[in-house]
Amino acid sequence: MTQGRRRVAVVVLAAAGVLSGAAANADDAPAAPRFAEGAQTFLANCAVCHRATGVGQPGLAPPLTSYPARYIATAEGRRQLVLTALYGMFGEITVDERHFNFKMPDFSRFDDATLAAVLNFVVFDISHAAATEAPLQPEDVARERSAGLSGEAVRRHRAEVLGAPAS
Ligand code: HEC
Numbered sequence: 001m002t003q004g005r006r007r008v009a010v011v012v013l014a015a016a017g018v019l020s021g022a023a024a025n026a027d028d029a030p031a032a033p034r035f036a037e038g039a040q041t042f043l044a045n046c047a048v049c050h051r052a053t054g055v056g057q058p059g060l061a062p063p064l065t066s067y068p069a070r071y072i073a074t075a076e077g078r079r080q081l082v083l084t085a086l087y088g089m090f091g092e093i094t095v096d097e098r099h100f101n102f103k104m105p106d107f108s109r110f111d112d113a114t115l116a117a118v119l120n121f122v123v124f125d126i127s128h129a130a131a132t133e134a135p136l137q138p139e140d141v142a143r144e145r146s147a148g149l150s151g152e153a154v155r156r157h158r159a160e161v162l163g164a165p166a167s
Pocket of ligand 1: 041042045046047048049050060061062064067068081084085089090091092093095100101102103104105107118119122155158
C-alpha cells in the first residue's frame with residue numbers, strides 16, 4: 001500500500017470508530033494499555049481469534065469493541081464477562097447486528113488475577129468503558145469458579161443480560 005492510500009485507510013477506519021490511538025491495523029496491539037498484564041495475556045491467548053485490537057474476524061470470532069463496555073456497567077453484565085472467560089461460549093450470538101456461531105474455548109486454567117486483568121484489558125483498553133466504572137477484581141472471578149456452566153449456558157445468560165430472547 002502506498003503511503004497516501006494507507007493514510008486514507010487509517011482515516012476511514014478511525015472515523016468508523018474501529019481504531020483508537022496509534023493502532024494502524026487489526027494486528028497492532030493498543031499502545032500504552034491501562035491493563036498491561038492483561039494485554040500480554042490477550043495477545044498470547046485471545047488475539048488469535050479476536051485480533052490484537054479486538055475487532056474480531058467475520059464468521060469466526062466477534063468484535064470485543066463495544067459490548068464489554070456495556071457489560072461492565074451492570075452486575076449481571078460483570079458476571080457475564082467472568083463466565084465467558086471461565087467457561088467459554090457456544091452457540092449463535094448477535095453482535096452489532098452481525099451473527100456468530102462458533103465456540104469460544106474456556107480459560108478456567110488461568111488464575112483469578114490473570115482472568116480479571118485480561119477482562120479489564122478487554123473492557124477498558126479495547127472496548128473503552130468509562131474510567132469511572134470499577135475494574136473487575138480477582139474475587140469477582142473466584143466467586144464464579146463453582147458455577148460449573150457449559151458454554152451453551154453462558155450464551156443463554158448473555159441473552160438474558162442483553163434483554164434478548166435466548167434463541
Ligand atoms: C478459538 C477462538 C477464540 C479464542 C482463542 C478466544 N475467543 Fe473469545 N470468543 C470466541 C467466539 C467464537 C465467541 C462467540 C461464541 C459464540 O458464537 O457463541 C467469543 C466470545 C467472547 C466474548 C463475549 C462477547 C460478547 O459479545 O458477549 C468475550 C468477552 C471474549 N470472547 C473474550 C475472550 C478472551 C478474553 C479471550 C482470551 C482469554 C478469548 N475470548 C479467546 C472465540 C475465541
